[in-house]
Amino acid sequence: MNSEAVIETRSLSKVYRDFWGRKKVRALNSLNLEVHRGEIFGLLGPNGSGKTTTLKLLLGLLFPTEGSAEILGSPATDVVKNQRIGYLPEESYLYRFLNSEETLDFYGRLFNMPRKERKERSEKLLELVKLTDARKRQLREYSKGMTRRIGLAQALINDPDLVLLDEPTSGLDPLGTRDMKDLILNLRDQGKTVLMCSHVLSDVQDVCDRVAILDSGELKVLGRVEELLKNQGVTQIRTSTLSDEAVAEIKAVVAKHNSEFLEVDHPTTTLEDLFLKTVRDAADRPGQRYIPPSESEQGQAQDAADEEVPVAAGDSDSDSE
Amino acid sequence: MTFNPIPFDVLAGLVNWAKVVGCVFAAVFVIAFLLQIASRGAQGPAFFFRQLVASVMDWLTMSPRRIWALTLLTFREASRRKVFTIGVIFIVLIMFAGWFLGDSTERPEMQVKRYVSFMLTTIGWLILPVVVILSCWGIPEDIKARSLHTVVTKPVKRNEVVLGRIFGFNLIGTVALLTMGVAGYAWMMRSLNEETRGSLTARVPVYGEISWLNKQGNEALQGDNVGDIWTFRSYIAGNTKARAIWDFTGIDEDSFRKNPQTGEPELHLESTFNVFRSFKGDLERGILARYTFVNDSRGLRVSVDPFEVQEFRAGANVMTIPRKITYGPDRSLSADILDDLADDGNLRIEVECLTTSQYLGAAQSDLFIRLPEQSFASSFGKAIFGIWMMMTTAIVLSVCLSCVVKGPVAMLAAGCIIVIGKSFWGFLAKVASGDVEGGGVIEGIIRIHRHITPNVEFQEDSRRQLVESIDKVPQLYVQVSRYLIPDLSQFNMTEYVANGFDIPFSAGLLPALATMLGFCIPWIFLGYLALKFRELESK
Ligand SMILES: Nc1ncnc2c1ncn2[C@@H]1O[C@H](COP(=O)(O)OP(=O)(O)OP(=O)(O)O)[C@@H](O)[C@H]1O
Ligand SMILES: [Mg+2]
Numbered sequence: 001m002n003s004e005a006v007i008e009t010r011s012l013s014k015v016y017r018d019f020w021g022r023k024k025v026r027a028l029n030s031l032n033l034e035v036h037r038g039e040i041f042g043l044l045g046p047n048g049s050g051k052t053t054t055l056k057l058l059l060g061l062l063f064p065t066e067g068s069a070e071i072l073g074s075p076a077t078d079v080v081k082n083q084r085i086g087y088l089p090e091e092s093y094l095y096r097f098l099n100s101e102e103t104l105d106f107y108g109r110l111f112n113m114p115r116k117e118r119k120e121r122s123e124k125l126l127e128l129v130k131l132t133d134a135r136k137r138q139l140r141e142y143s144k145g146m147t148r149r150i151g152l153a154q155a156l157i158n159d160p161d162l163v164l165l166d167e168p169t170s171g172l173d174p175l176g177t178r179d180m181k182d183l184i185l186n187l188r189d190q191g192k193t194v195l196m197c198s199h200v201l202s203d204v205q206d207v208c209d210r211v212a213i214l215d216s217g218e219l220k221v222l223g224r225v226e227e228l229l230k231n232q233g234v235t236q237i238r239t240s241t242l243s244d245e246a247v248a249e250i251k252a253v254v255a256k257h258n259s260e261f262l263e264v265d266h267p268t269t270t271l272e273d274l275f276l277k278t279v280r281d282a283a284d285r286p287g288q289r290y291i292p293p294s295e296s297e298q299g300q301a302q303d304a305a306d307e308e309v310p311v312a313a314g315d316s317d318s319d320s321e
Numbered sequence: 322m323t324f325n326p327i328p329f330d331v332l333a334g335l336v337n338w339a340k341v342v343g344c345v346f347a348a349v350f351v352i353a354f355l356l357q358i359a360s361r362g363a364q365g366p367a368f369f370f371r372q373l374v375a376s377v378m379d380w381l382t383m384s385p386r387r388i389w390a391l392t393l394l395t396f397r398e399a400s401r402r403k404v405f406t407i408g409v410i411f412i413v414l415i416m417f418a419g420w421f422l423g424d425s426t427e428r429p430e431m432q433v434k435r436y437v438s439f440m441l442t443t444i445g446w447l448i449l450p451v452v453v454i455l456s457c458w459g460i461p462e463d464i465k466a467r468s469l470h471t472v473v474t475k476p477v478k479r480n481e482v483v484l485g486r487i488f489g490f491n492l493i494g495t496v497a498l499l500t501m502g503v504a505g506y507a508w509m510m511r512s513l514n515e516e517t518r519g520s521l522t523a524r525v526p527v528y529g530e531i532s533w534l535n536k537q538g539n540e541a542l543q544g545d546n547v548g549d550i551w552t553f554r555s556y557i558a559g560n561t562k563a564r565a566i567w568d569f570t571g572i573d574e575d576s577f578r579k580n581p582q583t584g585e586p587e588l589h590l591e592s593t594f595n596v597f598r599s600f601k602g603d604l605e606r607g608i609l610a611r612y613t614f615v616n617d618s619r620g621l622r623v624s625v626d627p628f629e630v631q632e633f634r635a636g637a638n639v640m641t642i643p644r645k646i647t648y649g650p651d652r653s654l655s656a657d658i659l660d661d662l663a664d665d666g667n668l669r670i671e672v673e674c675l676t677t678s679q680y681l682g683a684a685q686s687d688l689f690i691r692l693p694e695q696s697f698a699s700s701f702g703k704a705i706f707g708i709w710m711m712m713t714t715a716i717v718l719s720v721c722l723s724c725v726v727k728g729p730v731a732m733l734a735a736g737c738i739i740v741i742g743k744s745f746w747g748f749l750a751k752v753a754s755g756d757v758e759g760g761g762v763i764e765g766i767i768r769i770h771r772h773i774t775p776n777v778e779f780q781e782d783s784r785r786q787l788v789e790s791i792d793k794v795p796q797l798y799v800q801v802s803r804y805l806i807p808d809l810s811q812f813n814m815t816e817y818v819a820n821g822f823d824i825p826f827s828a829g830l831l832p833a834l835a836t837m838l839g840f841c842i843p844w845i846f847l848g849y850l851a852l853k854f855r856e857l858e859s860k
Contacts, residue, residue, distance in 0.1 A: 062856055097397065
């Protein structure tokens, strides 16, 4: 992966105002974010934390109150960039009186694609999102999941380099969710960049390379998923079944040397834990970014962790208490 | 006939247009520039000019395929929402109309007039509300349902959105209009009987410029006023030197019709003069009048036989004059109208009244040369095209308003502008020029309060000056708004068709076309700017 920035925001802020220009809500506060080419980036945060606002600012649907955003090297309000972008909105805002074939044809035309190319592309996408059977039915008759699927197909009509997905798995059945995740990973394998928002943390954990957590419009956490989830203060030892003496002995050994361990691992918490902790902390420390232990508390945390080394029996992984 | 066709002066119109549009856009840009400076400070000017360049680029890089996609989308949306049910209303209307319109005892021209007026008026009033409602709701609904968001995240420019919408609504309107036009035409053909159908013609008149000589034979601005309040016609006294003179231009071979029997070319002069009697005289006999062809540069004056003008006979008075006129004692002299009497295509005809003490009334449109007939279908088609142009103007107005405000507000605004433009534009023009009786707002209030009739002048003092200068302010406002509201009566060509005339190009279609383009072009730009610099998301 090279580190060329596909999306770059500089102290991006958004204040929603009412008709008279009075401030209603500060939806985004001084966001600095970089998304690199070829990665899957997850944007997390509780409801109303500004995820959708961020996406809309990136797409030029909203104008920033302060700061700026660059996407694929051009300013967010520039329409030319849209040529290489695919966007799946939060809810599928499509024309309900069209059927899915017409929908894809319509969006294909908007990319100035000639008829033959449009036909091939929509054929492929309908197959991909498994809507071939429902292609002649108007979107108003679609179920929520089907609407999501056609929304996804529409986002991919131009074979985009950068895909922005707002809650891609919402409304999908488990199978659809699985497909969606495979598809996102597949997109990355093709060298495309994906930025997604989601609440479904397990999905994010499965696919994302890096995540950012927003709360009340502020960036709280930013980093690579594995690093963020590494519990640096804890060392996990996995051995075959051990007697009490053996454990005691190992403890003694640990005190002297470190070389005789059979297996040393860094067990992970779940993304869910991190998410919840972040949101709770945010309430206690407003306006401050949550620094994961890996960066700040490494020294102290290691001392504390020595007292509670978990020892797992058998092959099963064990969580830290 | 009461209309007075004046050829449209394209150049003067263009200059005037450029002035008004220049002022409007200058105002828009200055305000935008100042706003940018106010909100961005030192970066304002740079931002402004970047956006200006981007806007110009938007127009240079438009894609026909994208516009067509949006046009088709608009058309599909409307047709799936079943707008074409107005066709049903139309059919029901004309089915019942037959009961009230049909009166075969009437003179054929009157029957034709009634049918044609009804048909064109119905079509106009049916199509207009439908397209206005559709166009006012289109973009706001698209924004509200956020489907436009998905569209603009594709490489679609805002001008393409505006144009696509306009074309789409126009396509719907055009389909509906054509269908109603064809159906209406067929229905008229079926409901009118054989004899009446003969009156469905499209006469092609060539009008001249009128000028006057008074009783002493001196040039005058008008003829006599016989005390008629309605001053459309003015009068020439019988057996005096008073004359009404018409100057026709562009006379050539094609200005003559072929005599059906001999095939000889002849000039058809058709007149609708009026008579004013200073005494009753012999009512059975009309008033005598006479045409004289005048070619001053060759010193030729050729009179043809006098004819009778009868005020109680309906219809036009037609006189056919062979191209080669024989005149003088024993008809020994002859003159060719085109070669001898016309001077480089300019033909002057003097009209005099020969009956002593009686008066002949004339207006510019009372004398014309009739060219070979056009088909009624073609003039009906032109009237439909007039409605089409009005519809287009209304659509562009509505779509562009809906780029700025929400549906209901856009509808109200468009409705107001259309009603004013259709019915009150003449009044507006009068108020703007200060010609309206009873003065301005304050003066009017004072007159009502003190019971002073409009024809009593106020005393000339400082208070009057004060009132007049205050009244100038609303008058100025009306003057400005008159330039921003189109005169939709230009598009109404019913009068021509109903009276059996072809619709002239330079006096009928051209001003309508100019009005349509003159308003639509700047509106489209303003609508585009409004949509471009509008945050779609925030409500
Ligand atoms: N059009 C709008 N006008 C006013 N306020 C808005 C508008 N859109 C969003 N907001 C506010 O901005 C804040 C952020 O909203 P946003 O939609 O970005 O949240 P989100 O993170 O996407 O939430 P969710 O997870 O529920 O989708 C919220 O407080 C919301 O009420
Ligand atoms: Mg959201």
